[in-house]
Structures are given as structure tokens and as C-alpha cells.
Amino acid sequence: MKNVFSFPERAVGCLSSGGSVSTLIAFTAARDKFKIKNEVVPKSVVYLSEQVHHSTQKALRIIGLEDVIVRYIPLDDCHKIKPDALIALIEKDKAEGLHPFLIVATAGTTDTGTVDPLNDIADIAAQQKLWFHVDAAYGGFFILTSKKNLFKGIERADSIIVDPHKGLFLPYGVGAVLVKDGNAVLHSHYYTANYMQDGQNEELLKSPANLSPELTKHFRGLRVWLPLKYHGIEPFIACLEEKLLLVQYFRMKLAEQGFCLGPEPDLSVSYFWYPFATDADEKNKLLMEEMHKDGAVFLSSSIISNRFVIRMAILAFRTKKETVDEAVEMIDRCLKKVMLNS
Numbered sequence: 372m373k374n375v376f377s378f379p380e381r382a383v384g385c386l387s388s389g390g391s392v393s394t395l396i397a398f399t400a401a402r403d404k405f406k407i408k409n410e411v412v413p414k415s416v417v418y419l420s421e422q423v424h425h426s427t428q429k430a431l432r433i434i435g436l437e438d439v440i441v442r443y444i445p446l447d448d449c450h451k452i453k454p455d456a457l458i459a460l461i462e463k464d465k466a467e468g469l470h471p472f473l474i475v476a477t478a479g480t481t482d483t484g485t486v487d488p489l490n491d492i493a494d495i496a497a498q499q500k501l502w503f504h505v506d507a508a509y510g511g512f513f514i515l516t517s518k519k520n521l522f523k524g525i526e527r528a529d530s531i532i533v534d535p536h537k538g539l540f541l542p543y544g545v546g547a548v549l550v551k552d553g554n555a556v557l558h559s560h561y562y563t564a565n566y567m568q569d570g571q572n573e574e575l576l577k578s579p580a581n582l583s584p585e586l587t588k589h590f591r592g593l594r595v596w597l598p599l600k601y602h603g604i605e606p607f608i609a610c611l612e613e614k615l616l617l618v619q620y621f622r623m624k625l626a627e628q629g630f631c632l633g634p635e636p637d638l639s640v641s642y643f644w645y646p647f648a649t650d651a652d653e654k655n656k657l658l659m660e661e662m663h664k665d666g667a668v669f670l671s672s673s674i675i676s677n678r679f680v681i682r683m684a685i686l687a688f689r690t691k692k693e694t695v696d697e698a699v700e701m702i703d704r705c706l707k708k709v710m711l712n713s
């Protein structure tokens with residue numbers, strides 16, 4: 372994974388249960404590197420997009436940073452962080468005597484499939500000397516596809532998380548975290564005890580127990596290694612490319628049915644809504660309910676820019692063109708029902 376994301380050899384990492392636990396590990400390292408403790412907490416500032424996955428805010432709370440100041444960075448029409456707005460916020464906070472320490476960008480947001488401008492954000496983090504974290508839990512492995520250019524700058528992050536149980540289609544329970552500063556990770560995770568004395572090893576950074584909250588842990592390595600060993604990486608890349616094509620196909624079909632679409636997605640998640648002349652939110656909710664009752668294909672909803680929208684998140688290895696065709700037929704059926712009843 373260090374090779375995939377062009378991380379240096381000195382970076383450390385471990386396999387975790389998933390993105391949420393990986394985030395805890397990365398944020399704890401950032402917290403300890405910047406010595407964010409006790410009375411410093413309420414003056415410390417974290418910069419997020421409102422499109423971050425909720426495991427970000429949850430991790431801050433769990434690791435004792437509930438009282439940090441969270442700044443939501445303005446986004447552009449494609450839901451990407453605006454770098455100029457980010458600099459302005461940081462400079463203002465510094466001028467007011469606050470302690471900015473962490474910027475979180477996302478490479479593949481949950482609701483909109485957006486990749487933030489990673490290289491621009493890396494520039495800002497470097498200039499301002501802040502920790503740069505990239506949540507690539509969902510989108511990270513798309514770096515292996517034709518979308519590679521979108522990921523420029525990810526190699527400059529201080530920490531990244533990426534989930535083989537998402538982008539490599541593996542069984543649930545396999546996430547990964549990479550952190551460049553091994554000492555920052557050891558600070559909070561290295562511990563020993565008398566009964567551990569026979570297991571001491573000079574190479575502290577090689578033991579997963581020193582890099583994560585877990586001691587006894589599941590043999591996740593096998594679940595990642597074996598399929599890669601058996602199939603090679605090519606079928607995984609082909610499968611990711613397929614998901615990119617499927618979301619485009621889905622959007623084309625929906626446009627033909629008269630749906631409004633969210634902006635062109637960077638990856639394989641997008642959203643749509645029907646432009647009902649009146650009570651659009653209420654009627655799109657009814658449409659969603661009809662789809663759940665129908666049950667042919669599962670789609671979920673969200674709220675984006677204060678609008679009720681329906682999400683198409685295409686990443687399951689079982690999602691094929693036939694599945695999208697089935698979804699399009701289902702949507703047509705359900706739309707007719709909603710129109711008939713309203």
C-alpha cells in the first residue's frame with residue numbers, strides 16, 4: 372500500500388477493522404505530534420469539508436477532542452474544498468491566536484464521490500505546517516485506474532486511510548492506515564507490561580500491537596494477501612473501471628427519464644432527484660419509499676445542499692450492467708406510482 376500511494380519506506384501502517392478505526396489511529400498520531408492536550412484543546416482548530424464521513428467527527432470526540440474548534444471549509448459547485456477559502460480561514464485563526472493543527476481532505480466522499488484538490492491542500496498544509504490527513508477509505512484504490520490524476524498530492528499527506536473492504540471488494544472488516552511519522556503513532560499506542568517481557572522486540576514499529584489500539588488481533592493480512600496473490604491486481608482494477616463506467620451509464624439513463632443529476636462525479640458515487648413541480652423534497656421522499664418497498668435494487672437517500680436526493684453508490688462487486696438496468700426499470704415503476712398518487 373505504501374507503493375500504491377507513493378508513501379516513503381519510513382511510513383508505518385497497519386490493517387484495522389475499517390475506516391473508522393483507521394481514522395482514530397491517524398488522528399491520535401496528529402493529536403500527539405501537535406501535543407493537543409488539556410487546556411490547548413479549546414484553542415485548537417481542525418479544518419473539514421461538510422462532506423467528510425461522520426467517522427471524522429466521531430473520531431475527534433472519541434479521542435478527547437470534542438472541544439476543538441471545527442471549521443467547515445466552503446466548497447465549490449462540485450463539492451470540493453476551495454483552497455483559497457481554506458488559507459483564509461487558517462490565517463484568520465492564526466491571527467486570532469488559535470492553534471490550527473489538522474486538515475482533513477477526502478479522496479472519494481460518501482455522498483458525492485468527490486476527490487478534494489489534494490495537491491493544493493498539501494501545499495497549504497506544508498506552508499502552514501499542519502497535519503494533512505486524507506480519508507481515502509472509499510476512493511483510495513481508484514488511484515490504480517484511469518482516475519489516477521485526481522490523486523496527485525495524496526503522497527504528500529501525513530496520514531491516509533483506505534479500505535480494502537470497499538475498493539478491493541474484500542469481506543467486511545479490513546481497513547488500512549498509513550502514517551509517515553512512526554513516533555507519533557508509537558506515542559499513543561506503544562505499551563508494555565511485565566508479562567510481555569519475553570515478547571520485546573527492538574523493531575517496535577513492526578509490531579501491529581504498537582501501532583493500533585488492538586493487542587490480540589484478527590489475521591486480516593491473509594484476507595488481503597491471498598486474493599491478490601491468487602488473482603493479481605488486474606481483475607481488481609478492471610472491476611473498479613467497470614464501476615466508473617456503470618455510474619456514467621446510470622446517469623445517462625436517469626437523464627433520459629427526466630431526472631436532475633448532481634455534478635459529474637469523480638468516482639462511482641453520484642446523486643439525483645426528480646424535478647416535481649411542487650413539493651419536490653416530499654415527493655422524492657415518496658419515490659425513495661416506493662423504491663424500498665419495491666426492493667429490486669437498494670438505493671439510499673441523503674440531504675445535499677439542503678435538498679433530499681437519492682444516491683447511487685456503485686461499488687459492490689456484484690453490481691453489473693444488468694443491476695443498473697434493473698434499477699432503472701424499478702425507478703421508472705416507482706416514479707409512475709408517485710405521479711399517479713400525487
Ligand SMILES: Cc1ncc(COP(=O)(O)O)c(C=O)c1O
Pocket residue numbers: 388389390391392424426477479480481506507508509510534546
Ligand atoms: C469516506 C469514508 N470514510 C470512512 C468510512 C468509514 O469506514 P468503515 O465503515 O469501514 O468504518 C466510510 C464508510 O463507511 C467512508 O465512505
